[in-house]
Amino acid sequence: MPRSRFAGSLMSPKVDLMIDMGNPFLNLTVDGFLKIGTVAAAKAAAEETYDIFKSGSVSRHKFEHSLKKMCKEGAYWGTIAGVYVGMEYGMERVRGTRDWKNAMLGGALTGALVSAASNSNRDKVVMDAIAGGAIATAAEFFNQLT
Incomplete structure (x- = not known):
């Protein structure tokens, strides 16, 4: 059973986060998912904030819609990034070269x-x-x- 460990540090302007899943493949995949997923969610939040200010009204429905869009975008792009990083690492291991x-x-x-x-x-x-x-x-x- 893999153990997971959570560690992080905050040094302006860099945020470093590491999750140790006990396997380099899993570590890289989760890292790619979290980093790119966070960027995609932040992008969606900025777009939705602009749309809300542009329309001039804030409602619970718009807030919920924005939150769902942030989660969907973050999960989608995070998954793609995680798959890519995992595939690249797998290629490195199979081919024996970087x-x-x-x-x-x-x-x-x-x-x-x-x-x-x-x-x-x-x-x-x-x-x-x-x-x-x-x-x-x-x-x-x-x-x-x-």
Whole structure:
């Protein structure tokens, strides 16, 4: 049975959070889920706040709608990030090396999985796999530049 441990620190402007699930694969997957999920929820909160101010009225219904949208966006993007990070780590372990090809393969598999889960059009799944691989590879190359 995996043990979980929660640790965090707050140093302005960086927030660092680590959850130890007892396995590097699980640690990276949960970390990706939490980080990107939080960003997506914050984005949804900012958009909803703008919409509420734009309309000029605040109601319980709008607040509940905003909260649901924040949770939905956070869970959706967090899941995609968790799958991607897990796939990339899995590629690294299988291939025995750490390079840009892991990002490409992880992105392609993530794109294909997410697409296959949401539609049944084979061409769309292939195109999403290509897009996922291209985006992940580009992000990896940009990370190497800095």
